[in-house]
Every structure is written in C-alpha cells, then in structure tokens.
Amino acid sequence: MRKNNVIGLLSAIALVPALAGAAETTEGHPTYAKEVSRIIQDNCQICHQPGQIGPMSFTSYEEVRPWAPLISQRVEQREMPPYQYDNDVGVQHLKNDWRLSEDDINTIVSWVKAGSPLGNPEDLPEPREYPQVGEWRLAAELGPPDHLIKSTPWDVPAAGQDMWWEPEVDSGLTETRCIKAVETLPSAAAHGSTHHANSHFLVQDESGEWVTYGRLSEYAYGKLGEKTPEGACRTAPANSKVGWSIHYYPDGNAVPDDEVTVGIWYYDEEDKFDEKTAYRQDLSLYMLDGGGDYLIPPHGKLMTQGMHSFDHPVRIDSWQPHLHLRGVAMSMEVFYPATGRRETLSQASNWNAGWNHSHTYEEGYQPLVPAGAIIILTAWFDNTADNPRNPDPDQWVGAGQRTTDEMSHAWIAVTHLDNEGYEEALAQREERDQRMVSGVEQ
Numbered sequence: 026m027r028k029n030n031v032i033g034l035l036s037a038i039a040l041v042p043a044l045a046g047a048a049e050t051t052e053g054h055p056t057y058a059k060e061v062s063r064i065i066q067d068n069c070q071i072c073h074q075p076g077q078i079g080p081m082s083f084t085s086y087e088e089v090r091p092w093a094p095l096i097s098q099r100v101e102q103r104e105m106p107p108y109q110y111d112n113d114v115g116v117q118h119l120k121n122d123w124r125l126s127e128d129d130i131n132t133i134v135s136w137v138k139a140g141s142p143l144g145n146p147e148d149l150p151e152p153r154e155y156p157q158v159g160e161w162r163l164a165a166e167l168g169p170p171d172h173l174i175k176s177t178p179w180d181v182p183a184a185g186q187d188m189w190w191e192p193e194v195d196s197g198l199t200e201t202r203c204i205k206a207v208e209t210l211p212s213a214a215a216h217g218s219t220h221h222a223n224s225h226f227l228v229q230d231e232s233g234e235w236v237t238y239g240r241l242s243e244y245a246y247g248k249l250g251e252k253t254p255e256g257a258c259r260t261a262p263a264n265s266k267v268g269w270s271i272h273y274y275p276d277g278n279a280v281p282d283d284e285v286t287v288g289i290w291y292y293d294e295e296d297k298f299d300e301k302t303a304y305r306q307d308l309s310l311y312m313l314d315g316g317g318d319y320l321i322p323p324h325g326k327l328m329t330q331g332m333h334s335f336d337h338p339v340r341i342d343s344w345q346p347h348l349h350l351r352g353v354a355m356s357m358e359v360f361y362p363a364t365g366r367r368e369t370l371s372q373a374s375n376w377n378a379g380w381n382h383s384h385t386y387e388e389g390y391q392p393l394v395p396a397g398a399i400i401i402l403t404a405w406f407d408n409t410a411d412n413p414r415n416p417d418p419d420q421w422v423g424a425g426q427r428t429t430d431e432m433s434h435a436w437i438a439v440t441h442l443d444n445e446g447y448e449e450a451l452a453q454r455e456e457r458d459q460r461m462v463s464g465v466e467q
C-alpha cells in the first residue's frame with residue numbers, strides 16, 4: 026500500500042512539468058493544428074502516407090483523428106515511431122534517431138486526453154513533400170548518387186518460400202575512391218518482398234583469386250542509407266567486383282527480372298583527406314557473432330554471448346543488432362581488462378524483427394575502444410508463448426538462414442586508429458567534457 030503511494034506521488038511530481046510544457050496554448054491544451062500536426066509531419070508521415078509502408082495515412086486531421094487513441098497508446102509505449110534502442114542505457118547521441126522526445130509524447134497524450142481537438146485551422150503547417158517508394162532517401166540531402174551498382178535480374182514469384190540470390194557483378198571502378206554515403210534501394214515493385222540485400226566488395230589477390238575485401242552495404246526492410254563519419258575514408262577499391270546476398274520473401278506480387286541497386290556518393294577527388302585524420306573505415310563491416318551454435322528449447326529462454334577484440338584501438342561508428350522472431354533483446358558492452366571496468370555501449374531491449382536500424386553514433390560520441398579491450402555482444406531469446414512475435418512456441422529453434430530460424434549477430438562499422446589518433450580523440454573528449462562541466466558549453 027505504502028509503496029503504491031510513493032510511486033503515485035513520484036509520478037505526480039514527474040507529470041507536473043510535463044503537463045505545464047504541453048499546455049502552453051490559449052485553450053489550455055495542445056491542438057492538432059498547432060502542435061500535433063507538426064509532430065506527425067516530422068516523425069510519422071514518411072511512412073504513414075499513401076503508397077508507403079504504414080498501414081494508414083496520417084496526412085490530415087481527418088485521417089489522424091480516428092486513430093488518436095491508438096496513436097496515443099503506441100507513442101506512449103514507444104512502439105511508434107519504430108526504433109528499437111533503449112533510453113538511459115549506453116550512448117544516447119545518435120544520428121537519425123527516430124525516437125520521440127518526452128515532450129512530444131506528452132503533447133500527443135494530453136491532446137488525446139483533451140478529446141483530440143483540431144484547434145484553429147490557420148495554425149496548420151504547410152503540407153510536406155516526401156520521397157516516393159523507389160526513390161533515394163539520401164537524395165534530398167546529397168542529390169542523386171554518383172555511382173549505381175545493380176544486382177543481376179531475378180524473377181520473384183508471387184508466392185513461395187524464402188529465396189536467396191547471390192550474383193557477382195563488376196563494380197565498374199577503375200580507381201579507388203572514398204565513399205561519402207551509401208544506400209541500397211530495392212525496386213518499387215519488390216519493395217515488400219526484398220527482406221535483406223547485402224553487398225560486399227571482392228578484389229583479386231596475388232594469385233588472381235577473388236577474395237572478400239569488405240562490406241559495401243547492408244540493407245534490411247526499414248533501413249535508411251548510411252553516411253561515413255567526417256574525416257574517415259571508406260574505401261571503394263579499384264578493379265573490384267560486388268558480391269550480393271539478397272533474401273527475397275514473396276509477398277503476393279510477382280516481379281519478373283527484379284534488380285536491387287546500390288547507390289554510392291563519393292567524396293570529390295579534390296577533397297584531400299588530412300593524412301592524420303583519414304583513418305580507414307571498414308564497410309559496415311564486422312559481423313560480431315552473438316554466440317555461435319545454439320538450440321532454444323520449446324517454451325524456453327536462452328541467452329548467448331559473443332566476444333571480439335582488436336589488437337589496435339578502434340572507434341565504433343555504428344551498431345546494428347540482428348535477431349529474428351524469438352530474439353527479444355541485444356546489448357553491446359566493452360570490458361577493459363586493464364581496470365576490470367565493464368560498460369554498456371548500446372542496448373535494444375524491445376527488439377522487433379520487423380525493423381532494422383543501423384544506430385549511428387554522433388560525431389564525438391562514437392565509442393573509443395583501446396587495443397585489447399573486449400567487445401561483448403549479448404543476445405536474449407524468448408521461445409515461450411509470452412513473446413507476442415513467436416510463431417510457434419512448440420518448436421526447437423536453432424541458428425540458421427530462414428526467417429523462422431534464429432540469428433544472433435550485430436554489424437558494427439569501425440574506424441581503425443593508431444595509438445596517436447586514439448590518444449588525440451580521447452583528449453578532445455576530455456577537453457569538451459571539462460568545458461561542459463565548467464558551464465562554457467551546454
């Protein structure tokens with residue numbers, strides 16, 4: 026009883042400033058026209074509009090109004106916008122972070138509580154324009170890609186099982202370039218059946234054998250393009266080939282001769298990289314294994330772990346966890362053997378296999394990992410009926426390629442540093458943190 030009172034009191038305290046912030050309108054509550062329409066424009070319409078993947082359109086008050094209670098519930102539970110990354114755990118400075126701010130959530134919730142009013146139509150913002158299915162998402166910022174590389178045609182049937190298409194094509198590169206950004210684009214027709222499309226560079230070794238050079242791009246449903254962090258050169262090697270691994274899962278539409286395209290934006294040749302800061306970044310590169318071979322029993326749970334270390338310092342630029350339907354959470358930690366300290370870098374404990382994000386750390390906040398430190402990847406699986414996404418809790422589930430098998434790995438993009446570069450990056454951060462403490466910078 027007592028405990029409940031304390032919790033009630035705490036949440037009442039927490040609510041006061043939130044409501045005060047949301048209620049700065051003449052009517053005493055937020056309106057669609059003034060506040061909510063802008064939140065929906067900024068965070069939801071990219072998917073919730075005709076022809077996009079959201080099941081309903083949110084482009085006007087008339088369209089949004091009937092869904093208001095469900096919207097309130099989904100945003101309060103942080104299920105929408107879909108972005109599986111924990112608050113308050115690990116690095117919170119992320120680029121293209123889709124999570125709503127606490128203020129925006131409170132605004133939506135109090136708008137719905139007030140009866141979802143329109144307010145004054147004169148307050149409505151101008152409608153937005155969006156890229157359509159089949160258009161490059163990064164084009165709005167960077168213009169069209171400099172270089173397109175296509176997979177070879179494949180007939181996607183209307184119905185059937187998972188299928189893989191793994192062609193190798195010429196990259197068309199006659200000289201080595203630095204990649205500024207890369208994006209993978211499924212065709213508009215096969216938008217719904219292209220689950221994954223991974224690509225990697227191959228180069229010839231001395232004996233003429235084609236060997237993997239590094240990742241080019243990793244696409245999974247719901248993912249945007251990836252930009253190389255400033256000052257790093259992601260190399261696209263001359264005289265290379267591109268190997269594809271495309272996973273189709275038929276969605277009812279037959280698409281003959283389907284092709285997936287990778288678009289690459291390069292740095293201009295004149296953009297000379299400062300010798301000292303031009304560290305090589307491997308391409309979306311390391312697939313960290315979250316714990317080898319395993320079998321999850323029917324109605325059982327399992328935790329697996331994988332570890333990895335580098336013999337030189339690295340900077341981790343992004344983290345993309347990958348699990349399937351029994352997967353419920355993943356974390357990435359670093360263990361420093363020198364001090365015994367263990368630190369969580371990132372965690373997603375609301376995993377949803379329908380969504381795949383590469384969580385890209387903001388400049389200056391990418392984890393710096395000293396030589397010999399151990400990166401620990403932990404995955405949690407729930408094969409019980411409590412897991413709402415579990416298709417069949419009576420099955421034994423092992424690691425494998427099919428959608429109904431499990432996976433447990435993460436992609437991390439890494440910039441390789443030398444000792445000097447590592448010390449320099451550390452010193453810059455210490456200086457910044459001190460400035461923040463002394464109040465020079467907020």
Ligand code: HEC
Nearest residue numbers: 068069071072073078079080092095096099100105106107
């Ligand atoms: C990246 C695309 C994307 C974004 C951004 C997005 N949604 Fe969604 N939304 C979806 C998809 C796809 C579904 C259906 C699958 C699901 O429920 O996960 C969905 C489902 C929903 C549902 C539930 C419908 C139902 O019948 O259960 C609501 C409500 C919703 N979204 C609201 C929002 C709101 C509000 C925002 C912005 C604050 C938002 N969504 C942002 C793609 C998106």
